[in-house]
Amino acid sequence: MSNLMGLYTFSPNSTSAVASSSFEDTALFAPRTHHMHKKHMILGDQDVEIVSNEISSLNYATAMADKLTKESRDEPFFVVDVSQILRRHKVWTTALPRIHPYYAVKCNNHRLLLNVLATLGCNFDCASKGEIEAVLDMGVAPERIIYANPCKTASYIRHASARRVKTMTFDNEQELYKIKNLHPEAELVLRIAVSDPTAVCPLNLKFGAEPETAAPALLKLAAVLDVKVVGISFHVGSGCRDPTAFAIGIAYAHKLFEKGKEFGHPMRIVDLGGGFPGYAGATGHVTFEQMADVINAALNIHFPEGCDAQIIAEPGRFYAASAFTLCCTVIGKTNVTADRVTKEENMKDQPAFMYYINDGVYGSFNCILYDHVQPVGRPLKPKDGPNYWTALWGPTCDSLDLVQAQCQLPQLTEGDWLVFENMGAYTFAAGSEFNGFPRPEIRCIVTRSDSTLLHMLRAKMMAGNGADSSSGISESEDDAGSVAESLPNSDQEMSEMFF
């Protein structure tokens, strides 16, 4: 296992771009004059507000919503909790210490997330030229990228070759010929079809060579073509519910390692793909830790500690989901009868409400269509009063734009804020500005201790590259003020504020 894995370790061959930054955004906040501490750090090109350890995304969102409301503003926003990204990394390295994460950029390509993960020593799974450029642009070395799209555009393969990205997946003959012609130096990882049929998004229909016959034949053809195969990958499906699929994939990988070696391939990479849950309870009863137990047991059998295989995975939602909290406002309200919401004829005499909110299916809630998510919103500030049948619609003119078809909520009024947690995976990465509705603004927070840790990691990383250690991260005592300032600093103050 490389030394890149622990929360407190770093990747010696990563660097970070020095990105320009601006406090324009924070100039919205009331000016302050006295500072005990620096209040912001710049990570990549993102302004991150430093908050005390007690401040959660929800506290921060509440303060931000109050501030916007006071200013007669109602635009939706995300709170991105950098400390939560660090906590997820800690969970990963604790449960799967032998598996190096290659974060799947497709899941959420926000630069802050990519930057933090690069600083923590994560590597990257990229599926296109654009994703490769986004990662390289942070100063990440090309060896830290796996181009994990089994069917690649020819010009993108040439681009990968020019940018010295060598590791890439394939699952069919045509791709082998294409890569041989366009990128003969490439080191290939054969993707095999292994599936948890109960996964939220099974991927087997599209990708993966059949492992018993097609995969050995591809290994043989690659040897004949003199194309180097260095590993086996699979993806059990995003939102995996049955971790035994991982054990099956690992067993196949072992068999194919042996086969590949027979053909003279330098087999060294086992890539377990994605499928890990974004947060507790995300995919039914199986926990990340249970999944990890199954994986570790299978690795101990087929690739025991000390063997020369390098075990990697491509987690997406595991890192992205829980760090992003979305807040939207109610922009419109219609009084209806409950039958219109519930479709139950016998509810015609009950009051119900339809609300229109300022993010929808064409924006962050595209996850409803693409990721089979059923979002659950609630008032950012608890509301008294009875619950009513409620439908939540997005802001566009399309009736497909339905965020929650039926739920029970207290009565809301225009201008009220709703919060949706765990909204970082497959949300704004595919969101559009259809009908002229802009994407939510991004507000980022990090605790003081984690900001110090990130500084330390970045400095070590940059020193490893012989670069200026201040690159990529800086702190500011700007006098633009801070939302966090209006938040309590201790548990006691918190409880005084909220109860």
Ligand SMILES: Cc1ncc(COP(=O)(O)O)c(C=O)c1O
């Ligand atoms: C090749 C590949 N790797 C990794 C991922 C990330 O999966 P997840 O978000 O379930 O971890 C995906 C998602 O579709 C993928 O296609």
